[in-house]
Amino acid sequence: MLDAVRAEALKLRRHRATWLMVWIYPIAFTLIIGGVLLYGLFAAHGPAGPPQPAAEWIQDSTMLWKVPTSAPGRFLIAGFAAVVFAGEYGWNTWKLIIPARTRWQLIAAKWAVTLGFLVIALVAADLITLLGGWLGSLQDGQLPAGVTLAAVAEAHWKAGTHALLPIIYTIAFAGLFAILTQSILATVILSIAMVVIEGMLPLIAIFFHGYAPALTSWLVKVLPLYHMANLNAWAKGGAAIPFGPNEILSLSWTTSFWALTAWIVAAGLGTQLRFLRQDLN
Amino acid sequence: MPTSEPSGTPALELRALGKTYGRGARGKRAVDDVSLSVRHGEVYGFLGPNGAGKSTTIRMALGLIRPSDGEVRLFGQPVSDKHALRRVGSLVDGGTFYPFLSGRDNLRVLARTQGHDGARIEAVLERVDLARDARRKVKGYSTGMKQRLGVAAALLDDPDLVILDEPANGLDAAGIQDMRNLLRGLAADGKAVFLSSHLLHEVEQICDRVAIVHKGKLLREATVRDLLDHGQALRVEAEPLDAAETALQGKWPVQRVQDGLSVQAPRADAPAIVRQLVEAGTDVFRVGPDDQSLEEIFLTMTRDTDA
Numbered sequence: 001m002l003d004a005v006r007a008e009a010l011k012l013r014r015h016r017a018t019w020l021m022v023w024i025y026p027i028a029f030t031l032i033i034g035g036v037l038l039y040g041l042f043a044a045h046g047p048a049g050p051p052q053p054a055a056e057w058i059q060d061s062t063m064l065w066k067v068p069t070s071a072p073g074r075f076l077i078a079g080f081a082a083v084v085f086a087g088e089y090g091w092n093t094w095k096l097i098i099p100a101r102t103r104w105q106l107i108a109a110k111w112a113v114t115l116g117f118l119v120i121a122l123v124a125a126d127l128i129t130l131l132g133g134w135l136g137s138l139q140d141g142q143l144p145a146g147v148t149l150a151a152v153a154e155a156h157w158k159a160g161t162h163a164l165l166p167i168i169y170t171i172a173f174a175g176l177f178a179i180l181t182q183s184i185l186a187t188v189i190l191s192i193a194m195v196v197i198e199g200m201l202p203l204i205a206i207f208f209h210g211y212a213p214a215l216t217s218w219l220v221k222v223l224p225l226y227h228m229a230n231l232n233a234w235a236k237g238g239a240a241i242p243f244g245p246n247e248i249l250s251l252s253w254t255t256s257f258w259a260l261t262a263w264i265v266a267a268g269l270g271t272q273l274r275f276l277r278q279d280l281n
Numbered sequence: 282m283p284t285s286e287p288s289g290t291p292a293l294e295l296r297a298l299g300k301t302y303g304r305g306a307r308g309k310r311a312v313d314d315v316s317l318s319v320r321h322g323e324v325y326g327f328l329g330p331n332g333a334g335k336s337t338t339i340r341m342a343l344g345l346i347r348p349s350d351g352e353v354r355l356f357g358q359p360v361s362d363k364h365a366l367r368r369v370g371s372l373v374d375g376g377t378f379y380p381f382l383s384g385r386d387n388l389r390v391l392a393r394t395q396g397h398d399g400a401r402i403e404a405v406l407e408r409v410d411l412a413r414d415a416r417r418k419v420k421g422y423s424t425g426m427k428q429r430l431g432v433a434a435a436l437l438d439d440p441d442l443v444i445l446d447e448p449a450n451g452l453d454a455a456g457i458q459d460m461r462n463l464l465r466g467l468a469a470d471g472k473a474v475f476l477s478s479h480l481l482h483e484v485e486q487i488c489d490r491v492a493i494v495h496k497g498k499l500l501r502e503a504t505v506r507d508l509l510d511h512g513q514a515l516r517v518e519a520e521p522l523d524a525a526e527t528a529l530q531g532k533w534p535v536q537r538v539q540d541g542l543s544v545q546a547p548r549a550d551a552p553a554i555v556r557q558l559v560e561a562g563t564d565v566f567r568v569g570p571d572d573q574s575l576e577e578i579f580l581t582m583t584r585d586t587d588a
């Protein structure tokens with residue numbers, strides 16, 4: 001299995017899509033932060049403002065993790081997953097590798113590499129952001145009191161692990177779309193449609209709630225959108241978000257975690273079962 | 282040659298293999314009841330015109346598509362057995378590769394997928410004469426180079442069975458010659474080779490046995506020698522041709538061809554044929570070996586079933 005992952009990594013590490021949609025994170029953050037720091041070096045310093053509270057400073061330093069859970073971030077993830085999973089159809093290369101390994105391992109290797117590359121890129125970008133923030137504070141004076149390594153590490157660990165599930169969720173569905181449509185473009189379109197529709201669901205829910213309140217609130221509970229938002233809310237503030245116009249839906253972090261996990265497992269199983277039976281002409 | 286299976290187990294065995302694309306009325310029967318077996322140490326040709334079902338059969342043998350009926354056995358094991366499939370090297374569609382990787386990196390990816398470190402990569406590149414171009418991206422390869430890289434990929438894991446779909450496609454004369462030597466060399470090493478082609482003369486010199494398929498059905502399986510013997514014929518040019526044909530009919534299988542008659546008979550029968558023709562009062566211009574190649578036999582055979 002490790003060999004399958006290594007083969008996949010070898011294939012993709014220098015692919016253009018990987019540069020554009022994965023390695024872009026550390027590169028872009030380095031450029032932006034480098035630019036800001038340079039500007040800080042040469043720009044005239046105004047009077048120092050009130051020092052930022054430590055908690056806020058730490059929270060700000062984790063901003064990177066908002067990117068992969070945002071709509072544009074999810075488009076990037078889905079785009080990369082589309083190339084990883086559907087690329088083999090376009091390049092006609094399933095024929096090369098399928099006789100060499102069991103099909104489920106080939107798919108599992110793709111999940112591992114998509115997630116692995118993204119995590120590497122995001123962690124690198126996160127560290128760059130943190131370093132940048134630290135240097136920036138030194139430029140302006142000093143770090144706010146109370147910013148300790150332990151507190152920073154804890155906040156980043158929390159933000160990172162909370163972003164993980166939405167990332168995996170996006171990969172799982174993009175992978176499923178790729179195996180079903182066998183096309184990079186179709187996968188990207190479906191993934192974008194999914195994110196857009198998810199974004200509109202609150203409106204749709206409010207609209208339909210008037211007609212079928214029971215069904216609507218059931219759907220809200222079952223579909224992944226609320227759970228994604230809920231996990232994000234928990235990650236940020238440590239509280240559930242209410243949902244629904246009249247009825248207040250407020251589920252625990254664990255409920256949403258398991259609901260989303262169930263969706264991911266379902267998408268993963270669907271991908272495997274479909275691929276297992278697929279004819280590759 | 283590994284001896285994990287009982288000796289005499291064919292490397293490849295197709296049992297009543299069938300494939301229907303699509304369902305119901307729109308279903309297309311691409312392969313129908315094909316049974317054959319390929320032994321170690323032989324080169325087996327799978328011949329048929331375009332659309333005969335060669336590629337479909339080969340894809341089933343490689344586990345790329347699922348048979349609708351029957352089964353494929355590799356070294357006595359079902360094709361789902363990964364250990365069996367791992368002993369098979371294959372070339373389909375003229376070599377399919379990652380266009381954005383170099384030839385060598387493509388082989389590296391394949392080696393890793395197969396679960397080894399590719400110690401043989403340089404050797405197989407050398408063997409197909411691609412060592413010099415191995416650093417270039419496959420995107421820029423010519424058809425023949427891709428085909429050769431495909432052969433390198435097929436040989437990468439030192440397979441016991443090599444399955445090639447139209448290996449001669451896109452190769453020039455020298456390339457075909459190289460391919461022939463390479464495949465004969467594999468067979469001499471005790472490996473089994475199964476290849477498809479739509480051009481009989483290509484495989485005439487490479488294969489020990491051939492199966493002729495047409496419209497998904499296996500028409501005939503024979504050694505190349507048997508097929509050629511079967512195809513032994515004399516070309517007769519005589520006037521009037523109708524009278525000549527009538528005179529010979531019943532004694533030998535006779536067929537009208539462009540400028541005379543093709544008579545299914547060995548060379549030894551030539552004097553008897555001349556006698557027959559003279560007795561029938563026809564003028565004989567020529568009786569000689571009919572240069573009917575396997576190609577023509579093959580054409581006749583596949584044309585007959587079109588009716």
Ligand SMILES: Nc1ncnc2c1ncn2[C@@H]1O[C@H](COP(=O)(O)OP(=O)(O)OP(=O)(O)O)[C@@H](O)[C@H]1O
Pocket residue numbers: 281302303309310311329330331332333334335336337338479
């Ligand atoms: N994916 C598919 N869906 C439907 N029909 C198909 C499919 N693939 C092949 N066929 C049909 O099955 C038949 C056999 O095709 P196949 O590709 O196996 O022939 P072939 O012998 O390899 O021909 P060629 O010499 O042209 O490569 C053809 O009639 C073809 O149209």
Ligand SMILES: [Mg+2]
Pocket residue numbers: 335336337446
């Ligand atoms: Mg074909």
